[in-house]
Amino acid sequence: MSRAGSKIMMPVRASLRCGAALLILAMLAGQPAAAQQANPNQPVDPDASAVKEQRLLERAPRIEGRIDIPDQKASVLMQPAGRRWDYFHEVILHWLGAIVMLGMLAVLALAYLVMGRIRIHSGRSGRKVVRFTGFERFSHWLTAVSFVLLGLTGLNITFGKLVLLPAIGPDAFSDFAQTAKYVHNFVSFSFVVGLILIVALWSKDNFPRKVDIDWFKQGGGFIKSKHAPAGRFNAGEKLVFWFALIAGIAVIVSGYLLLFPFYLVNIAGMQNAQIVHSVVAVLFVAVILAHIYIGTLGMEGAFEAMGTGEVDLNWAKEHHDQWLLDMPDKERPVRTPEPPLPGATAK
């Protein structure tokens, strides 16, 4: 407008200055000078005010307009951020996932080679303490089995084409990936139920206490000569618990945004939901790998807590002494063991 306008205005002003009579005439006729801009003899410049792709993209990440078809998503003409998301998904996520998960496996392998299995120091007493009730174990395993299924089927979406596709071929891989997608979508519900149960059951025992500081000071039970005191859950377990809660909420919220596409968010929201979902998920997998290690291979006597629900008394003394002390008397018959009957052989 300004370019075209000034070109026209100049001769108009010049002519006005030239003749006062013309000026008066113009004023008498009530014609403002601006009206002469619409001079049909001047060439029109349709490009002067035309929307330009580059200028629109500088102003907003997406170009949107009006559309004649009912699908309103289609009114987004262009979103170059798709290329950025592609870069995240194919480069950043592949490297991040590989480094975080393989790195954790390497750390755990190193821990096993250096420290070996953490044994029950004073050996097994043969007496058992109930650590987790049947319902607690059900909640744990519901979450755990869901998590493993979700983890494997989720990793398949990102890494399957690099690992599994070359091995089994495109047709078989596509069938597997389709099934895995549905498993991922529907197992998510049992994961949510499991996580809610876990939080309801164990939150009260996972709030930070003074003993947690001592646990860290004593090396968290990883230093053989030191005793790391702990209540029902030690500080390490508490960290895993709160991490699982926060990461769980993050993957659940982002996951359901992905499961019900475009209900609450637009295309940028879908990309961001996928970014949050995948980054939190690979971190979650790495943390749970450590959790699985310490609960099985890494520590003698730990798995039975979630297996049979009962742990050895000496294991409890060494790893959860305060829990044992705080236990109501009726729940710990083993605290005051009966003296061996005369004549009875020691177990």
Add this chain to the structure above:
Amino acid sequence: MARMKFLCDADRCIDCNACVTACKNENEVPWGINRRRVVTINDGKPGERSVSMACMHCTDAPCAAVCPVSCIFPTEEGVVLHSKDLCIGCGYCFYACPFGAPQYPRIGNFGSRGKMDKCTFCAGGGGKEETGSSEEFKKYGANRLAQGKLPLCAEMCSTKSLLAGDGDIIAQIYKERVLKRGYGSGAWGWMTAYHEEIPV
């Protein structure tokens, strides 16, 4: 071999939607799926422009890169095709596409989108179906390219706004137009799709 591209000369597009209709008819696209659409920017304001948009058949196509089952691929002519037999309907190609090209038969709650559908540059499908067969037509639509014809949307554009064909040739046509008429709002999407502008 020619590198196939689309170019919409927005200074000529009159938002008549004939390209949309031509595409739907030629390819017998199912209800709810629009492989091509016309978006009007700054509707009713000075400088308004309409742009006809479909799959741009990108260089380094992001949809092909993010596909978890690698079912999307470029042909020798740069046309981006996909196999509906391998597609799992995850929706990732739609998130990665800068042009909103991938379409799905259903909304997709619980991952039930169905097989992805998009503009094939009227070049049939990327599956195992025989070129020009009725099976190919049913799944992917027409294979005009195999018959030596260009996409119908561009072929029947009444203002010749939409150009399809060898990228170098259509860029040349656009360049000549801009020089002759003295203005041009640019080749929409070319920077994002092909990493290049048309210097005029």
